[in-house]
Amino acid sequence: MTAQIIDGKRIASELRARVAGEVTRVKRDHELTPGLAVVLVGHDPASQVYVRSKHKQSQEAGMASFEHVLPENVAEADLLALVTRLNRDPLVHGILVQLPLPKTINTEAVINAIDPAKDVDGLHPSNAGRLAGGFAALSPCTPLGCIILSKSVHASLEGMNAIVIGRSNLVGRPLVQLLLNENATVTIAHSRSRDLKHLSARADLVYAAVGRREMVRADWIKPGATVIDVGINRLSSADGKTRLVGDVAFAEVAAVAGAITPVPGGVGQMTVACLLVNTLRAACAIAG
Numbered sequence: 001m002t003a004q005i006i007d008g009k010r011i012a013s014e015l016r017a018r019v020a021g022e023v024t025r026v027k028r029d030h031e032l033t034p035g036l037a038v039v040l041v042g043h044d045p046a047s048q049v050y051v052r053s054k055h056k057q058s059q060e061a062g063m064a065s066f067e068h069v070l071p072e073n074v075a076e077a078d079l080l081a082l083v084t085r086l087n088r089d090p091l092v093h094g095i096l097v098q099l100p101l102p103k104t105i106n107t108e109a110v111i112n113a114i115d116p117a118k119d120v121d122g123l124h125p126s127n128a129g130r131l132a133g134g135f136a137a138l139s140p141c142t143p144l145g146c147i148i149l150s151k152s153v154h155a156s157l158e159g160m161n162a163i164v165i166g167r168s169n170l171v172g173r174p175l176v177q178l179l180l181n182e183n184a185t186v187t188i189a190h191s192r193s194r195d196l197k198h199l200s201a202r203a204d205l206v207y208a209a210v211g212r213r214e215m216v217r218a219d220w221i222k223p224g225a226t227v228i229d230v231g232i233n234r235l236s237s238a239d240g241k242t243r244l245v246g247d248v249a250f251a252e253v254a255a256v257a258g259a260i261t262p263v264p265g266g267v268g269q270m271t272v273a274c275l276l277v278n279t280l281r282a283a284c285a286i287a288g
C-alpha cells in the first residue's frame with residue numbers, strides 16, 4: 001500500500017482564503033479589522049521565521065498585524081507591561097507570545113497575564129480548562145490543524161482509536177481534548193510509555209508529537225492507519241544546508257499507512273492558518 005499524502009499546503013491555503021473572505025465581510029459589514037499582536041523575545045532563528053510568517057499571513061488575510069520584538073535580556077516586568085498594554089488595546093484582538101521564552105522569564109506568568117479573550121494560542125489556563133471541560137474555548141492552533149487534516153481524510157473521527165504520542169501543553173494535551181470532543185477513543189502516550197510500538201500499532205489515527213526525529217517506524221503502524229506528523233526536527237547536512245524531518249520515518253511509514261502528512265508541507269502549514277481562524281473568532285467575540 002502507498003499512503004495518500006495529506007496536502008497540508010493546499011488545505012491551509014484554502015482555509016486562509018476562507019478567513020480572508022470573512023475578514024472582508026466583517027470589515028465591510030461591521031467596520032471591524034481583526035488585529036493580531038505577535039511578541040518575539042530574542043533572536044532565535046526558528047522563532048524569527050515563525051513570527052515573520054504569522055505577520056505576513058495575517059496581513060495577507062486583511063488583518064492588522066502588530067509585531068513586537070524585545071531584546072533577549074528584557075526584564076520580565078517589561079514583557080508583562082507590554083502584554084497588559086496589548087490587553088487594553090482596542091485594535092488588538094489576538095495576542096501571541098512566541099515560545100520558547102528565555103530562561104530568565106517565567107513563561108507561566110506571561111501566559112497567565114494574557115487576556116483569555118485575546119489568547120489566540122489557547123494556552124491560558126482559562127482556555128485550557130474550558131477545552132478540558134468540553135466548553136467553547138480558543139484552542140491551540142497546531143492541534144486544531146491536526147483535527148482539520150484528519151477530517152480531510154475521515155468525515156467523522158467518532159469511535160476511532162487514536163493515539164497521541166507527546167504530552168506538551170502546546171500540542172499533545174490539547175489535541176487529546178479535541179479528539180475527545182470528536183468522540184474518538186484516545187490513548188495518551190509519551191516518551192516514557194511502555195511498549196509504545198504496540199500501543200501505536202492498534203490505532204486508526206496516530207499523532208506523533210514527541211520531538212524525536214523519525215521515532216515512529218513502519219512496524220508501529222496498523223496497515224491503512226492515518227498518520228499525522230507534528231514533528232519539526234532540523235537536520236544539518238554536510239553541505240551546511242538544513243533539512244526538516246518529522247517524528248515519523250516518512251518513506252517506510254508511507255508504505256504501510258493509509259494516509260500521512262509530509263514534513264514540511266503538512267501540519268506546519270496549518271498552524272498559522274488556524275491562528276488566523278482564532279484571531280477572527282476572537283475579534284468577532286470581543287466586538288460582540
Ligand code: GUN
Nearest residue numbers: 096097098099100121141
Ligand atoms: N512556538 C512553536 N509553536 C508555537 C505556537 O504555536 N505558539 C507559540 N506561542 N509559540 C510557539
